[in-house]
Every structure is written in structure tokens, then in C-alpha cells.
Amino acid sequence: MNLYVLTLSVLFTLSQQVPSSEKCTCELSHSQKVFPHDKLQTAEGNATDCNSRITPQKTLELESLLLGLERRLDQLHTDMSILEAEDDGQLYGVLSLYIIENEMTEIKLLLDKLNRTTLGHQDLTANTLLQVVKGRQDNKHLKADLKDCRTAINSTVAPTHPTQGTCPHGHLLNITGPRVYTAGEYPGSYPFGAWGRDPEPEAGKESWYWLVMLTSSNIYAHYVRLYSSLSALIIGVSTPGNVQIHSSNPTTNTIQGPNVVLYGGALYYNCYNKDAVCRFNLTSKTVTTSQLPAGTRYNSKGNFCRLDECYSYTDLDLATDESGVWVIYTTTQDYGNLVLSKVEEGQQPTLGQTWHTSVFKQSVTNTFMACGILYATRYVSKSTEEIFYSFDTSTGKENFNLGILINKMSSNIQSLNYSPVDQMLYTYCDSKMVSYKVLFG
Structure with missing residues (x-):
């Protein structure tokens, strides 16, 4: 279960964070190799499809369920500690056991919902993972072609990094x-x-x-x-x-x-x-x-x-x-x-x-x-x-x-x-x- 959530969260971050574009000024020569526009369009299409499949709502649904489960488990541990420390074996113990029974019921409901949600996203995660692997392969070839293009036509790239002062964290x-x-x-x-x-x-x-x-x-x-x-x-x-x-x-x-x-x-x-x-x-x-x-x-x-x-x-x-x-x-x-x-x-x-x-x-x-x-x-x-x-x-x-x-x-x-x-x-x-x-x- 954790593996699917981690994978989905990572893929969501990768697919949604789009760096600022860089401008490339080139002088083209017809004798050079043609730039691989078809590979670029394929990679762009895969990225668009990935973005359409993975939405913030799907990720937040899983994160919210996990956060709720974590809070319920913490509360159950607290109630158990109180019962162990203060149980008088009579009225207090009965009331505490009712509280713990209610906590267990709510935890079971959360687990059932989390399991249903996770199973529902398994196919999405697997399919998206295959797309990302293929996209990485296309991107690797694209980077190699782009490097050749830059070398061949003497392109100039202007970096656009934020102006920074003396920040302890860096840029x-x-x-x-x-x-x-x-x-x-x-x-x-x-x-x-x-x-x-x-x-x-x-x-x-x-x-x-x-x-x-x-x-x-x-x-x-x-x-x-x-x-x-x-x-x-x-x-x-x-x-x-x-x-x-x-x-x-x-x-x-x-x-x-x-x-x-x-x-x-x-x-x-x-x-x-x-x-x-x-x-x-x-x-x-x-x-x-x-x-x-x-x-x-x-x-x-x-x-x-x-x-x-x-x-x-x-x-x-x-x-x-x-x-x-x-x-x-x-x-x-x-x-x-x-x-x-x-x-x-x-x-x-x-x-x-x-x-x-x-x-x-x-x-x-x-x-x-x-x-x-x-x-x-x-x-x-x-x-x-x-x-x-x-x-x-x-x-x-x-x-x-x-x-x-x-x-x-x-x-x-x-x-x-x-x-x-x-x-x-x-x-x-x-x-x-x-x-x-x-x-x-």
C-alpha cells in the first residue's frame, strides 16, 4: 500500500512541476542533422497524458486518508494508555472500553476505504509508471540529440537563475x-x-x-x-x-x-x-x-x-x-x-x-x-x-x-x-x- 502512495506522490510532483523555459538562439546549417521534432512531440504527448491521468485530487485523497488513519492510531494509543493507568475495573473501565471500541470501528472504516481507494488506483499507477519509463527513454535519446544539435550549431543558452543573497538554505x-x-x-x-x-x-x-x-x-x-x-x-x-x-x-x-x-x-x-x-x-x-x-x-x-x-x-x-x-x-x-x-x-x-x-x-x-x-x-x-x-x-x-x-x-x-x-x-x-x-x- 505504501509503495503505491509513494510512487503516485513522486509521479505527481514530477508531472506537475514545470521549470521555466529557456531560450535557445541558433544559427542553422542545412548540412547538419535535422532536429528530431518527432521525438520531442512523442515525449510531450506522453507528459501531457501523464498529467491528465494524475490529478491533485487523487493524490490528496490518499494523503488525507493516511493522515486520518495516523491521527486515529495516535488517539487509540492515548486512550489505551489512559485505560492502563487509571482502570478501576468498574464503571470507568467500561466507559473507556466503549471509547476504545468506537475508535477501533472508525479505524476499520478508514482502512476499508483506504484499501478500496488504493485498489482503484493500482491500474492507474502501473500504466503511468510504464509511461514514465518510456518517457525517460525518449528523453534520454532527445537529450543526446539536443546535445549534438547545440554542439553542431554553436547555440547560446541564457540562464535565468533567481537573484539571491546569503540564504542559509541556498537558492x-x-x-x-x-x-x-x-x-x-x-x-x-x-x-x-x-x-x-x-x-x-x-x-x-x-x-x-x-x-x-x-x-x-x-x-x-x-x-x-x-x-x-x-x-x-x-x-x-x-x-x-x-x-x-x-x-x-x-x-x-x-x-x-x-x-x-x-x-x-x-x-x-x-x-x-x-x-x-x-x-x-x-x-x-x-x-x-x-x-x-x-x-x-x-x-x-x-x-x-x-x-x-x-x-x-x-x-x-x-x-x-x-x-x-x-x-x-x-x-x-x-x-x-x-x-x-x-x-x-x-x-x-x-x-x-x-x-x-x-x-x-x-x-x-x-x-x-x-x-x-x-x-x-x-x-x-x-x-x-x-x-x-x-x-x-x-x-x-x-x-x-x-x-x-x-x-x-x-x-x-x-x-x-x-x-x-x-x-x-x-x-x-x-x-x-x-x-x-x-x-x-
Whole structure:
């Protein structure tokens, strides 16, 4: 069973991650061997067929069943430990045995469903494996022919690697996944929001996850919801529950817009009706603010956009990386181009160094930070988003041709943030929570 799941996951990753194309400039001579277009078309046809057969939904179906089985087994082990430690041989023991019997029944149902799903995919996996083997053979011949072609006609290839600074992980190479895809506790109820992990959690909260949903007019929120683990978030069991900023929504210092982050036990977000960053301390329940420069666009006047549509109240985008918290925005002085500032921690948060870019914010759908580098995305299609731009704060260099693709599970990405804890991207997509693995090298 595990073999089929592993094979399918690997094939899905290989088939879905498409590297950016490279341009090849050639001077052709009729005396040379003709380029093998027929082999290229055959390989392309096999890849297209493979993509059509293996879908994210099939992979996620298996992953979800395995994750559910793993969580049920953990719970059964916990219940058995309690029974062994506290069984009084009477009423408590009977109740505990009923609980364990229910757990065993649910585990059996999960196993039956997993077996049916696995058997249903065996033919698909075997056929796809044969296609991949044949595709590799064709690709081997194609590479040999391409090498001969390049040597013969003295072609020139221009590499397009992302501009990078001093990142401990190396270059950002690709985005794989999704790893998690869940509707969570309120499926379909709140299309705008954000979720993720605290890169600097308080002791004992290392496994916690947080969720902010815009519960008023898809614009405002007044609390952050906490979950003790990823499995708790997926099945919708919130412990300790909500931490409220204010009883009213919206009001002074509550949340405006979806692009929020949690860092060091504090929530950073766009303050309600202000051109300022708010920091809400979840322990002390206090709010402190940091004023942004004069001319900063806010109240839905400087949004992220795609094609002819913009995402309302996305004027400020808060982000985290290995060095802390950042804020991405735009000003009238910068004519709508992205501006990036470091948020310095302290009793009162302040803005540190600021960088000015030449990328127009309305051509961007979202941004995130990783290793001191700003990355921007744009809409390609309902199923694909592209990381097309980077700005390196250590060198000031920009790159407009990254070509790193993200396989979307929904048309829109309302929030996008990188977590240095696990090198994951956490996205909120039309009320669904989706995560991706960031590959460095």
C-alpha cells in the first residue's frame, strides 16, 4: 500500500512541476542533422497524458486518508494508555472500553476505504509508471540529440537563475505540493483570511497553528483562532480557541485585510482604518502600532490585482522570514510601485530600513519574504500562479523572470506567507487552507 502512495506522490510532483523555459538562439546549417521534432512531440504527448491521468485530487485523497488513519492510531494509543493507568475495573473501565471500541470501528472504516481507494488506483499507477519509463527513454535519446544539435550549431543558452543573497538554505529552486489542503472548521464560510505557524513560538506552543478569518464583510476581523496541532486544525478542533482583540468588529485597532502574520506570540496586521501596522500581543492582550510613511496608500487604494480584478483591502502585506517581520505596501511618491520595510521589534514596533522597487503593485497578486528576499506572484490561470519577481535586500538587485510555478487548488490566493520553521508556504485560497513546500538548493 505504501509503495503505491509513494510512487503516485513522486509521479505527481514530477508531472506537475514545470521549470521555466529557456531560450535557445541558433544559427542553422542545412548540412547538419535535422532536429528530431518527432521525438520531442512523442515525449510531450506522453507528459501531457501523464498529467491528465494524475490529478491533485487523487493524490490528496490518499494523503488525507493516511493522515486520518495516523491521527486515529495516535488517539487509540492515548486512550489505551489512559485505560492502563487509571482502570478501576468498574464503571470507568467500561466507559473507556466503549471509547476504545468506537475508535477501533472508525479505524476499520478508514482502512476499508483506504484499501478500496488504493485498489482503484493500482491500474492507474502501473500504466503511468510504464509511461514514465518510456518517457525517460525518449528523453534520454532527445537529450543526446539536443546535445549534438547545440554542439553542431554553436547555440547560446541564457540562464535565468533567481537573484539571491546569503540564504542559509541556498537558492529558491521550486515550490512543490500542495502538502495540506483542507476546508478546516468552517468549510466555505469565510473566503478571505490567513493561517500558518509562529516562527518564534512561546515555549510549549511549538506545534500550534493559527487562523484569522475575515468574519465581517470579508474585510475585518477581531480575533485570532488557535489550534494545538495541524491535525486539530484539519478536523476543526480549536484549542485553546479564540483570542479576542476587541469585542466589536470592526473598531479601533482591529484587523483590516487578509495579509496578517503571527510572530513571537504577537499578531501583525493592518490596523483598522489606518496607514499603520498593529501588533497584538496574544498574552497581554495589548495593541501597539507603528505608523507608515506619509503617502502610504490604505483603505483599499493600493491593492494587489489580477487581470481586471483586484483583491480589496490588501494595501498592506505582512510577511515573516528568517530575520523577523516585514511589511510590503505602496505610496503615492513611489507611483504605485512596491515598497518594503523591515519591522523592528521592541516594546513599540518601529520601521527599520526601507527599500523601493520598480515593480507595479497592481501587476502583483501577492508577495512573501524568504531569506531577506522579496518574491512577488502573478495570476496565470485558475490552476496556476507564477512567482515571477524577486528583490534581494542585500544587493538591491531585481529579477523579473523567475518562472517558478505554483499549482493552485482554487482560483484565488488571498494570503501567502513563508514560514522559516519548516520552509513552507501557507496560503489561504477561497476559504481553503493550502500549504506548499519551498525547495532550496
